[in-house]
Amino acid sequence: MVSKSSQLRRAVVLGCGGERKVWALLERRTMMNGVEKTNGEDLATEEQLITPWTVSVASGYTLLRDPRHNKGLAFTVDERDAHYLRGLLPPALMTQELQEKKLMHNLRQYEVPLQRYMAMMDLQERNERLFYKLLIDNVEELLPVVYTPTVGEACQKYGTIFRRPQGLYISLKEKGKILEVLKNWPESNIQVIVVTDGERILGLGDLGCQGMGIPVGKLSLYTALGGLRPSACLPVTIDVGTNNEKLLNDEFYIGLRQRRATGQEYAELLEEFMTAVKKNYGEKVLVQFEDFANHNAFELLEKYSPTHLVFNDDIQGTASVVLAGLLAALKLVGGALADHRFLFLGAGEAGTGIAELIALEISKQTKAPLEETRKKIWLVDSKGLIVSSRKESLQHFKKPWAHDHEPVKGLLDAVKAIKPTVLIGSSGVGKTFTKEVVEAMTSINEKPLILALSNPTSQSECTAEEAYTWSKGRAIFASGSPFDPVEYNRKVFVPGQANNAYIFPGFGLGLIMSGAIRVHDDMLLAASEALAAQVKQENFDKGLIYPPFSNIRNISANIAAKVAAKAYELGLASRLPRPKDLVKYAESCMYSPVYRSYR
Structure with missing residues (x-):
């Protein structure tokens, strides 16, 4: 039988x-x-x-069109015979390394970044392992192509460049059927979902259904930088409409042509989605919220943190990577974190998220109450410095930052009044760190720490060249989007990039490999400390406060180990027994894009 x-x-x-x-x-x-x-x-x-x-493996023609198993000209003679590929490929044999070399040569011929993005997306749909091998081996060159800043332009033009779905689109039309929709996805063993509703894509605003480029890009980095299997990753866009008139009138727009649903209708759709996700994929699936507008971002995180494994990259991921940069920068500026004064331009989800994590770290180091450590941190929004006299009119997430001080209107006046040692921009508005602001920071500090975090590059509060030039080469600078090295006064400065890609892939891997069932703030602090510890003296010598991306998989493994260790310490890990060497275990869990041999 x-x-x-x-x-x-x-x-x-x-x-x-x-x-x-x-x-x-x-x-x-x-x-x-x-x-x-x-x-x-x-x-x-x-x-x-x-x-x-x-x-x-399935036979010839099907195999060549399956991106997960296709190897193109790398199929050996024996494999071509065994799997009915003879004649379906040219006779030449090509190693994965040679394929990689050819593709990098082709990519470098494109002068327009969006063309490189489209070429990479085509490769991902054709040959998955080669896509990830290319991205891992050339991460510093290709990260700006598949992620910020190019992904912003890709989202703006997503309707025009859309070819085939790379994730799930869940719109208001699917209300009452979301569990069925999840089951339509061909993979059942999902470990991480990145979801957006497209309302606040980077600094570009409401892009509706076209925000799908963000979950797709983030999950590509989960695999390339954090080692999660591609098949375990699910990009999702929740489409509740858009208030972007240009998109609503665009004949190529791919989403619902209606104004955004709000209130109860919106809440019910998200509740159904979160319930269906847990039912279909279990307690340990990580749901990462991306680019939700402030009001929804905070509410969703607060609502689902007690019941789901959820993480908001804009609030928590940004906070963790910025805190890591600040901890590393102490070796350049001196003192402890508690000795510094922080001024933010921007009091949205990124700004308040960073501020809260800084306050938590200072509280952890000094044992001072959180209410006291928050007083070292000041925020400026569109109406000026957030002070106690404004408290009644403030949104709830801004109220903890309303300190006693007379009203101050503009950023320059706030710098002069507060005398910060650290200036952080998360406003989404470009060119707001003016020459006068940078000069004021330089007059107060020997080494002003200036972080212009807004994405994409066009929205950065200032450029690297402006920061170094206006500070006469004294600023320690990092940005959200990449900038080229700058030469000033015969010295070359290499700007750091406070990129969430340092944190979320390793953070997610740490949660998954420990079987964590909830996210705790202490895990974020552990991730920050782990990243800061990866900055070497040779990096500091160039003015860098972040390590190079070329070593990102090792960095992610170390972050994952610290996050997993904290999960075990807090009793939130379900994967037992605990591995003895968490760094080695993290490395062993990582997906390898090297071609497999088929019989």
Whole structure:
């Protein structure tokens, strides 16, 4: 009698109908069994546990059009014979390394960044492993292509460049059917979901359904930088309409043509989504909120933090990466964190999130109450310095920052009044750190620390060149989007990038590999401290307060280890027993994009 496993394998080899689906069933069964026999992991390391002889691959034409398993000209002669590929490919054989070299040569021929973005997206849809190999090996060059700043332009033009769906679109039309929609996605073992409603894409505003570029880009980095399997990642766009008139009148717009739903209708759709996610994927699926408008971002995080594993990258991820930069910068400016005064331009989700994490870290270091440590931090919004006399009219997330002080209107006056040692921009408004503001910071501090965090580059509060020039080379500068090195007074300054990509991939990996069921602020502090510890003296010598991205996978493994350790310490980890060496364990969990050999 032939076993069911043998029947499945024979069906695949014979190339009968539904071959990809049958192959997927066989692969998942093999992986799950292999995992259960070893260490009880549920998919974090399944790729590494497959032995080459356990997987049978579907035949020729189908195989070449399956991005997860296609290798193009890297298929060997034996593989071409075994899998009916002879004649479907030119006779030349090409290694993955040579394919990579050719693609980088082609990408560098494009002068327009959006063309590079589209070429990378085409590669991802054609050959998944080669896409990630290319991104990992050339991360410093390609990160600005697949992520900020180019992803912002891609979202603005998403309707025009849209070719095939790369995630799930859940609109108001799916209300009452969201669980069914989730089941339409071909993967059932999802570990992380990145979701947006497109209302506040970077500093570009409401892009509606076209915000899908953000979850797609973030999850590409989860795999490339944090090592999560591509099949475990799900990009989602919640489409409740858009208030962007240009998009509503655009014949190529791909979303709902209506004004944004708000209030109860919006809340009910998000509640159904969050409930369906937990029901379909379990307690340990990480839901990362991206680019929600301030009012929704804070409410969603507050509402679902007690019941789901949720993380808001704009609030918490930005805060963690900025705190890491500040902790590292202490080696250049001196003193402890508690010795400094912080002034923010921007009091939205990023600004208040960063401010709160700084206050938490100071409280942790000094044992002072949080209410006291917040007084070292001042925020400026569109109406001026946030002070106690404005408290009644402030949104709830701004109220903790309303300190006793006379009203101050503009940023320059606030700098002169508060005399900060650190100036942080999270306003989303470009050119707001003027020459007068930078000069005022320089007159107060020997080494002013200036962070212009708004994205994309056009929205940055000032450029690297402006910061170094106006401060006469004394500023320690970092930005949200990348800037080229600057030469001033015969010295080359290399600006750092306070990029969330330093934090969220490793942070997510730490949650997943520990089986965390909730996110705690102490995990964010642990991530910040782990990143700051990765900055070497050679980086400080160039004025850098962040390590180079070229070492990002090692950085992510160290962050993941610290986050996982904190999850175990807090009793929030469900993956037992705890691995002895969490850094090595994190590295062992990481997806490898190197081609597999097929029998």
